[in-house]
Amino acid sequence: MPEGLDPWGMEVPEDYARLMQEFGIRPLEELLPSIPDPPHLMRRGVIFGHRDFERVLERMGGGRYAVMTGLMPSGRMHLGHKMVVDQLIWYQRKGGEIFLCVADMEAFSARGIPYDLGRKIAFEEYLVNCEALGLELERCRVYFQSRSQQVQGLAYSLARRVNFSEVRAIYGFSGETHLSHLYYPMIDVADILHPQLEEFGGPRPTVVPVGVDQDPHLRLARDVAAKFSEEYGFLPPSSTYHRLMRDLFGGKMSSSRPDSALFLTDPPEVWERKLWDALTGGRPTAREQREKGGEPSKCLVYELCMYHFAPEDRELLELKERCERGEIICGECKEELIGRVKGFLRELEERRREVRPGVERLLRRISP
Amino acid sequence: MPEGLDPWGMEVPEDYARLMQEFGIRPLEELLPSIPDPPHLMRRGVIFGHRDFERVLERMGGGRYAVMTGLMPSGRMHLGHKMVVDQLIWYQRKGGEIFLCVADMEAFSARGIPYDLGRKIAFEEYLVNCEALGLELERCRVYFQSRSQQVQGLAYSLARRVNFSEVRAIYGFSGETHLSHLYYPMIDVADILHPQLEEFGGPRPTVVPVGVDQDPHLRLARDVAAKFSEEYGFLPPSSTYHRLMRDLFGGKMSSSRPDSALFLTDPPEVWERKLWDALTGGRPTAREQREKGGEPSKCLVYELCMYHFAPEDRELLELKERCERGEIICGECKEELIGRVKGFLRELEERRREVRPGVERLLRRISP
Known part of the structure; x- marks a missing residue:
């Protein structure tokens, strides 16, 4: 990647910069040279910030470290979720012990999803896709919150030293x-800290890759880790922050807006139709675009390539340059992407079929 | 028991009467004629109030009903606890299904007792004594809160419809x-309601025999049962209220005041010494007492007989009359009681030895 440039048009936006300043999140850029084979999400500034990530980096050479994440089984898995899974896959290759929490208690309290349904969604949508994307679940610690006595027990134990004022300040709770909902943050904190319990491997660096909107949980987890450092030997958890993936019209990608989100289990025709509707950085007319060039930084098709469908930096940079020079217009670009996406979806579906029986066995073991 | 009299000097004290009025607790007296073989604690007004106890009475003929109680493993078992166990024994004979909760989560959050220690205390102090006193634990559902996924899961589920304002109003919670502590009431409510889950026998009358100080939990449990009556079919739990047993100097008997409480595992000599110190309803001099008679209603020795050591009403009434007529003075009375108590303690210790291995097996099964 050429130095001194922002080849991806992905400077940290102003509101993220303010968040970083306010809450002491450090730019990931400063560590980039010392990260071994950084994944494209790091190279391209999609993962833009961190806390204490040095601690984890030190262990990447061979020491032990944990990676913790959760998935809430309340909707369908989309590309925003895939971004987290891609990170897990990278960490797994780099020797991280992956803890994958099925946040069925959160799905229940926040969305009213009963545990039975949560289990089904977790399997069909999330676990099968994770494995199909390349995460080796058998080497992860996959668990359901509602079935983990250790996590629930730890949550209650930690709740002895967190009072109502503290959580009110962080989450804005009220009498209503x-x-x-009020107690849930303790479950979340216990998820984050439990890999450091003796029975799960003892105190060690733990990284939690999150969207920047999840930082309140991390701040609470770090406070609580400090309060209990003597009793449990907890190290404060490290974290990295990625941009929130946008949907096809520029909002936050979410399964509650199905028309603008891209779901991993949707058939290629649905993706094709949605992609044709996606907002781009194109000009009003083809002629104008040929003359002035497009604006990749505004383009959601370009964003899809940057996040997911152009693994090689050279390839992405070329696309950007061709667009800016007016050598390719939006219709052509979408067609290229659709071609690539169809290949991806076909392969993913094939992989889902292959891995399904194994994931089903795993599910029966961890949640009979 | 002679009608129209208050033979035990146990009219409901004024502060209890106020509580009853304020919170709608009904006098148990009104049901007494329809209670089959009422135990001495009911006959004597020690259990003085109730809510919806009719519902349970209707089932005593043969229908199914549950009895729910908890013991907090945080100290030693004393005569105040025995009063509850005596009620359980009676209910067990009357066909009630007994749910006995070891409230180790409460002991942990309220007293800082770790679960390991709680388990040990539950066994040595409470469970062995319960069985030795005559409760058949193998026929009860004994469980530890910290190990009951069902209770914890139910608590979290019910917590979806209880907000901070409600628990603040009941318990006076604040920002600190x-x-x-704030979440614990939900565990308590789940303890009370879980016998009505399908897997524990389904909706049915449930009685919770409590000291009057425990009424806030019952009020919350009834509110919550109503909120979830459609979802789970809960009947509002019934309850009975007993006086708080006083210690030897007239305070509330508590294991945190060991000098004035009578512990079931203390040797007879300790009881003897403590009983000699106990406050009585005697007069300043023996002569005055012979002339005016004693005042049983003020006497803690008399209270011990009424609650525990004079199972026959006739016997207790005679003691009262002899005292009031000045025919027996405090020293003689204490000596009589000490004789009886020694027999009780010897027999109890013998029984503890006998039942211990069985209770240990039960403990290993329910809390490996």
């Missing part, structure tokens, strides 16, 4: 807040 | 209240 229901107790399940 | 820790989340474990």
Whole structure:
């Protein structure tokens, strides 16, 4: 990647910069030279910030470290979720012990999803796709919150030293807040810290890759880790922050807006139709675009390539240059992407079929 | 028992009467004629109030009903606890299904007792004594809160419809209240309601025999049962209220005041010494007492007989009359009681030895 440039048009936006300043998140850029084979999400500034990631880097050479993440089984898996899974796959190759939490208690209290349904969604949408994308679940610690006595027990134990004022300050709780919602942050903190319990491997660096909107949980987890450092030997958890993936019209990608999100289990025709509708950085007319060039930094098709469908930096940079020079217009670009996406989806579906029986066995073991 | 009299000097004290009025607790007296073989604690007004106890009475003929109680493993078992166990024994004979909760989560959050220690205390102090007193634990559902996924899961589920304002109004919580303390009432409510889950026998009348100080939990449990009556079919739990047993100097008997409480595992000599110190309803001089008679209603020795050591009403009434007529003075009375108590303690210790291995097996099964 050429130095001194921002080849991806992905400077940290202003509101992220403010967040970083306010909460002491460090730019990931400063560590980039010492990260071994950084994944494209790091190289391209999609993962833009961190706390204490040095601690984890030191262990990448061979020491032990944990990676913790959660998936809430309340909707369908989309490309925003895939971004996290891609990170897990990278960490797994780099020797990280992956803890993958099925946040069914959160799905229950936040969305009213009963545990049975949560289990089904976790399997069909998330676990099968994770494995199909390349995460080796058998080498992960996959668990359901509602079935983990250790996590629930730890949550209650840690809750002895967190009072209402503290969580109110972080989450804005009020008298109307229901107790399940009010108590849930302790479950989340226990998820994050439990890999450091003796029975799960003992105190060690743990990284939690999150979207920047998840930082409140991390701040609470770090506070709590400090309060209990003597009792449990906890190190404060490290974290990295990625941009929130946008949907096809520029909002936050979410399964609650199905028309603008791209779901991993949707058939290629649906993706094709949605992609044709996607907002681009194109000009009003083809002629104008040929003359002035497009604006990749505004383009959601370009964003898809940057996040997911152009693994080689050279390839992405070329696309950007061709667009800016007006050598390719949006219709052509979408067609190229659709071709690539169809290959990806076909392969993914094939892989899902292959891995399904194994994931089903794993599920029966961890959640009978 | 002679009608129209208050033979035990045990009219409901004023502060209890106020509580009853304020919170709608009904006098148990109104049901007494329809209670089959009421135990001495009911006959004597020690259990003085109830809510919806009719519902349970209707089932005593043969229908199914549950009885729910908890013991907090944080100290030693004393006569105040025995009063509850005596009620359980009676209910067990009357066909009630007994749910006995070891409230180790409460002991942990309220007293800082770790679960390991809680388990040990539950065994040595409570479970062995319960069985030795005559409760058949193998026929009860004994469980530890910290190990009951069902209770914890139910608590979280019910917490979806209880907000901070509600628990603040009942318990006076504030910003400084820790989340474990703030959340604990939901565990308690789940203890009370879980016998009505399908897997534990389904919706049916459930009685919770409590000291009057425990009523806030019951009020919350009834509110919550109503909120979830459609979802789970819960009947509002019934309850009975007993007086708080006083210690030897007239305070509330508590294991945190060991000098004035009578512990079931203390040797007879310790009881003897403590009983000699106990406050009585005697007069300043023996002569005055012979003339005016004693005042049983003020006497803690009399209270011990009424609650525990004079199972026959006739016997207790005679003691009262002899005292009031000045026919027996405090020293003689204490000596009589000490004789009886020694027999009780010897027999109890013998029984503890006998039942210990069986209780140990039960413990290993429910809390490996």
